[in-house]
Amino acid sequence: MIEIIENAAQVLVAGVCLVLSFVRFFRQRDEAWTCLCAFYGCTFFAICYWLGYLIVFGSTPRFFYVSEMGWAASYLLILVLVATLDGQRAPEPPVAAAWIPIIIVIPQFVLYITHGDIVLNVIDCSLMAAIGYFSVRGILTPYKEGLAGNRAFHVSVLIWGLLQLAVWTASCFSTPVSAVLYTVSDFLLTASYAGILACAWRVRP
């Protein structure tokens, strides 16, 4: 039951974010908002499908990666967004700290493949590592005046990525503590979707 509530909350938040980002995209028609709109679209429909399957069949999808494709696409789109915003600044020397997310993801990846699908985890973890890399770069390198909103956006994406990892890690175990951690991190992840949109509103290309 709690899983249905969590997913329903995520559907609601992603749906609202999709509508708002679509309105902004409709007015501005720039690549960043196309990307963000597609990100929320993929997330919204993927969670809708997951939730629908859970309600109709009482289990998670068993045979093929439908929702997972939606999520992987959303990670790819947010990666394109953080990498593009990163490329729009003046060239800076590479930041060593940007490698930290990659170092964090590697042991997590080993944990995930011992509990789940290899192909899916290779795709998800490599995308998440790349998102972390570009987000940290985006946070640490200086911006020109008036572009501080871009840093906030990178922070929000990094937090979202860390929460995503927390959800995946908690789902690997079946103890009462991990169940609580899963629920808490999933609700925080839901909030982080709204956080990304709020920060994206202030981004200037």
Next chain:
Amino acid sequence: MTYIENIFVLLAAPVVACLVLLSGRSRIMVSALLSGMVACLFSSYLSAFFAQWVGADPVGAAVEVAPVVEETLKLLPLLFFLLVFEPIPEIAELVTVFIEVGFATMESGFYIAEFSVSSPLYLALRGLSAAMMHLTCGVIMAYGLLHVWKRPWFKIAGTFGMLSLVIVYHGLYNLLIAAGSSAQVVAVFFPLVTLATAVALRRGRLRMEEHRSQDTTRK
């Protein structure tokens, strides 16, 4: 038993004959229609193969396997057309619509051969909602691709994003159909509402652009 190849031959023959008579844009559109039909034929083979491979039951195959295979195969002729001919947006949109119509027509042919349903009302509703769903997927795909293909770095991510979006949308429709009872009613209206919203938004956008160009001319 009617084989799907036979239905394909029967439905595609007039379209092929039509190709000989046409030229220019009309030929492109009818080719798109035919490629949609071919995509449907191959997707029925591949869906059956993958369903067997993953051990899915008929419901599992319809809800989980078919959306991925069908949407991927529908994308291939569109990608070919976009990459080879580099058409203007209006033509690309029309081609997408014709691919979807070809696919939906063929799928309806397969459906009637496989399930001998006699109620015309049910068939009309089924045909309309499935066609609407395929058209909606096509509109999302065409609209999305035309936007994401403006920048080279955005092409791959954007195409995969749009493909995933339509796969999940298609999966959601099939899921609602599989759920039965009142969910089936929702499934019938689900693509209709989405398509109506898309058309309304498109018209709104065109009107907005018209106003803008009028304002610029006045200035």
